[in-house]
Amino acid sequence: MQAEDARFLKRKVKGGNIDVHPTEKALVVHYELEATILGELGDPMLGERKECQKIIRVKTLNQNTNIAALAREIIDKCKLIHPSKLPEVEQLLYYLQKRKDSPPPGKGNEKKTLSEKPLDQQTFEGTEIDETANLNDVDEYLELLYEDLPEKLRGSALFLQLARNPDNLEEIFQNETVVGALARVLREDWQKSSELATNIIYIFFCFSSFSQFHGVISHFKIGARTMGIIEHELKKYELWKQELDKKRKAAEADKNSEKAKADYEKSEKKFKGLLAKQEQLLRVSFYLLLNLSEDTSVEKKMRNKGIVIMLVKCLERDNFELLILVVSFLKKLSIFVENKNEMAEAGIVERLSRLVPCEHEDLLNITLRLLLNLSFDQEQRGKMVKVGLLPKFVGLLGNENHKLIVLCILYHLSLDDKCKSLFTYTDCIPIVMKMILESPGDRVDLELIALGINLAANKRNAQMICEGQGLKLLLKRAYKFKDPLLMKMIRNISQHDGQTKELFIDYVSDLANAIQKIEDEEFVIECVGILGNVTFPDLDYELLLKEYQLVPWIQTKMQPGAAEDDMVLEIVILLGTVCCDDNCAKMLADNGIIQNLIELLNAKQEDDEVVCQIIYVFYQMIFHEATREIIIKQTQAPAYLIDLMHDKNPEIRKVCDQTLDIIGYCILLFVADGFDPTLDGNVTPEYMDEQGYMMGGVPYGMRVSDEYESYARPDAHPGFFMDGQTVDEYGAPIDDYGTVMVDQYGRPLVDDYGRPIPPEYINGMNGNAEPDSYMQYGGYR
Numbered sequence: 163m164q165a166e167d168a169r170f171l172k173r174k175v176k177g178g179n180i181d182v183h184p185t186e187k188a189l190v191v192h193y194e195l196e197a198t199i200l201g202e203l204g205d206p207m208l209g210e211r212k213e214c215q216k217i218i219r220v221k222t223l224n225q226n227t228n229i230a231a232l233a234r235e236i237i238d239k240c241k242l243i244h245p246s247k248l249p250e251v252e253q254l255l256y257y258l259q260k261r262k263d264s265p266p267p268g269k270g271n272e273k274k275t276l277s278e279k280p281l282d283q284q285t286f287e288g289t290e291i292d293e294t295a296n297l298n299d300v301d302e303y304l305e306l307l308y309e310d311l312p313e314k315l316r317g318s319a320l321f322l323q324l325a326r327n328p329d330n331l332e333e334i335f336q337n338e339t340v341v342g343a344l345a346r347v348l349r350e351d352w353q354k355s356s357e358l359a360t361n362i363i364y365i366f367f368c369f370s371s372f373s374q375f376h377g378v379i380s381h382f383k384i385g386a387r388t389m390g391i392i393e394h395e396l397k398k399y400e401l402w403k404q405e406l407d408k409k410r411k412a413a414e415a416d417k418n419s420e421k422a423k424a425d426y427e428k429s430e431k432k433f434k435g436l437l438a439k440q441e442q443l444l445r446v447s448f449y450l451l452l453n454l455s456e457d458t459s460v461e462k463k464m465r466n467k468g469i470v471i472m473l474v475k476c477l478e479r480d481n482f483e484l485l486i487l488v489v490s491f492l493k494k495l496s497i498f499v500e501n502k503n504e505m506a507e508a509g510i511v512e513r514l515s516r517l518v519p520c521e522h523e524d525l526l527n528i529t530l531r532l533l534l535n536l537s538f539d540q541e542q543r544g545k546m547v548k549v550g551l552l553p554k555f556v557g558l559l560g561n562e563n564h565k566l567i568v569l570c571i572l573y574h575l576s577l578d579d580k581c582k583s584l585f586t587y588t589d590c591i592p593i594v595m596k597m598i599l600e601s602p603g604d605r606v607d608l609e610l611i612a613l614g615i616n617l618a619a620n621k622r623n624a625q626m627i628c629e630g631q632g633l634k635l636l637l638k639r640a641y642k643f644k645d646p647l648l649m650k651m652i653r654n655i656s657q658h659d660g661q662t663k664e665l666f667i668d669y670v671s672d673l674a675n676a677i678q679k680i681e682d683e684e685f686v687i688e689c690v691g692i693l694g695n696v697t698f699p700d701l702d703y704e705l706l707l708k709e710y711q712l713v714p715w716i717q718t719k720m721q722p723g724a725a726e727d728d729m730v731l732e733i734v735i736l737l738g739t740v741c742c743d744d745n746c747a748k749m750l751a752d753n754g755i756i757q758n759l760i761e762l763l764n765a766k767q768e769d770d771e772v773v774c775q776i777i778y779v780f781y782q783m784i785f786h787e788a789t790r791e792i793i794i795k796q797t798q799a800p801a802y803l804i805d806l807m808h809d810k811n812p813e814i815r816k817v818c819d820q821t822l823d824i825i826g827y828c829i830l831l832f833v834a835d836g837f838d839p840t841l842d843g844n845v846t847p848e849y850m851d852e853q854g855y856m857m858g859g860v861p862y863g864m865r866v867s868d869e870y871e872s873y874a875r876p877d878a879h880p881g882f883f884m885d886g887q888t889v890d891e892y893g894a895p896i897d898d899y900g901t902v903m904v905d906q907y908g909r910p911l912v913d914d915y916g917r918p919i920p921p922e923y924i925n926g927m928n929g930n931a932e933p934d935s936y937m938q939y940g941g942y943r
Contacts, residue, residue, distance in 0.1 A: 174198070177242055182254050182261075188219040189254055191242050195329065214329070216242060220258065222292055229255045239294050291316060295323035297330055300337060307343045311354055314347055318361035325368040335375060345382035352391055356439045363388060364446045370453035385454050388447045389467050395440050396475055406433050441481045448473070448484075452491050461495070470495060470504045477513040485517070486525045489532055496535040502542075511536065511545040518554050523563055530558075530567045537574040546571075547581055556588045559597075569609040576616035583620055591617060591626045599635055604643040611647045618654035624662050627655060633665050641672070644680060649688035656695040666696045674710040687729050694735040703740040704749055713753050720758045722765050727772070730762070734775040741782035741789075748788040756783070756797055763802060770811045777803065777814065781821040790828055800825055 178192035233251040306317025352359040369375040413426040455461040495501040719725040766772040783789035
């Protein structure tokens with residue numbers, strides 16, 4: 163349809179049934195509104211039908227009311243009710259007259275389920291009058307805004323009746339005089355009457371529910387005026403509290419004075435009345451600002467005027483409707499770090515702690531969502547723990563309405579190592595275990611398993627997880643559904659020494675079998691990681707690798723591009739673990755694993771973690787005689803280690819330094835036996851000093867640039883020793899008489915020709931003495 167084709171708009175109202183309001187003294191009139199656009203020839207071009215309702219409040223209805231007269235008055239004023247329905251209206255009014263008043267909100271009719279929206283327009287109450295507004299009488303209502311305060315109050319109430327019906331907003335909006343008059347009255351008379359300010363702000367709130375009206379609201383600066391009103395009301399509230407507190411103290415000080423007691427009770431009653439009106443004004447004001455803040459530039463202006471502090475101050479109120487609005491507004495603002503920091507400075511976590519838990523499900527839910535936003539900040543997480551929110555969160559895990567949000571908050575809290583240990587003092591771990599094991603489907607919810615993974619990283623938590631059949635049940639579910647995240651949680655458990663790690667001895671074969679048979683690579687990575695964490699001195703790793711044919715599998719995965727980096731790293735860590743077994747290390751060396759590691763070192767030279775783990779494998783193999791000779795005599799590993807002594811990563815330099823110390827000592831032993839390390843080309847002469855020690859260099863093809871910084875070795879080293887060697891309290895090798903057998907750098911003591919000095923003469927040297935028989939060994943002076 164083209165716009166120029168439309169010529170006429172036809173509206174048709176069809177009356178419907180009448181009912182009583184469920185909680186108020188009011189009739190609810192249901193009707194159907196049909197709008198049809200007619201063409202030039204009068205033919206309908208577009209039509210729309212909408213179900214509507216009108217509420218007719220009769221708050222003056224009491225036991226003495228003339229029902230028949232009231233029913234006729236309602237029918238005369240409300241054109242939606244046909245006169246033939248007079249008996250029905252009388253019957254409904256009679257029912258309202260006899261019905262007992264419904265309990266006040268918050269006592270007998272609290273919600274038990276969550277609403278889609280935290281607030282609804284119909285929850286607000288404006289000034290009630292005993293007449294029904296008509297859209298055709300707008301000019302009369304406008305004149306009332308130019309009269310005295312009572313007439314202004316009546317006029318604003320009538321405009322509010324019209325504005326609460328969204329169908330009337332467009333027509334009211336087209337009358338610029340009405341909007342301007344309402345803005346003027348608010349600007350000039352808001353301090354004279356709280357009811358008047360509430361009515362007018364409520365009218366603009368109705369407009370603010372639709373974005374197309376925001377420009378006009380901004381033009382009349384209604385937002386800024388509203389913030390000024392809120393600031394004034396908050397200051398009045400503080401003065402009221404101070405005055406009431408003074409009278410309370412006076413009454414307590416003079417308990418025999420009936421006058422003081424009566425004065426306090428009167429003031430308290432007045433305070434409650436004023437507070438109820440003020441909170442109504444604050445609610446409509448904050449809701450208006452919340453709607454306007456959908457524009458981030460407007461929200462920024464509000465922040466500059468102190469909206470965050472105003473909202474935080476209102477958290478001490480007890481009005482449920484006001485609190486849910488305030489918390490909703492704060493949640494929206496908290497996504498920006500500047501607002502979050504301002505909330506933190508105002509102590510928002512401490513103020514919110516009293517709302518968790520609370521009887522109102524909607525308020526509790528929106529409060530938890532705000533705390534979730536705040537929990538991204540480490541400092542705020544610490545405050546949550548400090549004010550005792552952790553056990554409260556755990557207690558809400560059983561509530562389906564809040565479970566997901568609480569899991570996310572607990573996950574954030576579990577990120578901090580200090581907080582992980584505090585979970586042991588709650589019921590969280592048994593609850594989480596039950597939820598994991600009873601999860602429907604083949605995958606555990608992401609938020610739940612993420613919390614489990616973090617909790618398992620703490621040793622005490624891991625012990626609680628494994629209590630009873632915990633570990634067995636987790637493994638059973640992981641194998642059944644091939645769940646890699648559940649396996650990651652189990653892997654975190656396996657990293658803790660002690661009784662927890664010993665439980666894995668029964669599952670080593672299952673893990674090795676899963677590596678070969680399960681195709682899910684993420685799952686296999688976790689299985690390899692668990693085997694890499696499991697270190698048992700009595701475990702026959704050689705038999706394990708042979709039985710499940712893991713050596714060929716390892717060699718295949720270590721080929722360039724054959725596996726993901728995570729898989730390669732876990733395999734190297736596994737090699738470092740199994741190499742503690744002498745026979746296993748020899749088997750790996752005989753199968754060319756050392757050469758595979760060197761090739762991998764070249765391929766992954768920019769990956770510090772892989773490089774460090776490969777060097778650790780060399781370090782483990784050096785302790786075994788069979789692999790020691792292979793590394794030194796048949797590979798280029800020593801030259802690679804020398805070059806890595808210049809690496810920028812301190813951990814890599816540390817492991818290289820330790821490994822080279824042992825290699826240097828072994829080479830001295832080989833030299834003493836007549837072996838020349840330079841003959842086979844693995845250690846060339848330019849890497850040897852005059853005493854036979856290897857020096858730093860840059861072998862061909864290694865990953866160092868022409869310019870690099872040489873890192874000095876530490877002044878002292880813990881020292882290294884061969885199998886069965888005795889050490890002192892600092893880890894340095896000693897002989898049977900307690901004599902230190904290394905110099906200040908941790909290297910074995912040798913003479914000028916590179917020969918080891920006999921222990922019986924070292925004792926004299928350490929004592930700064932020169933024994934007479936010293937010369938017979940070649941003149942060590």
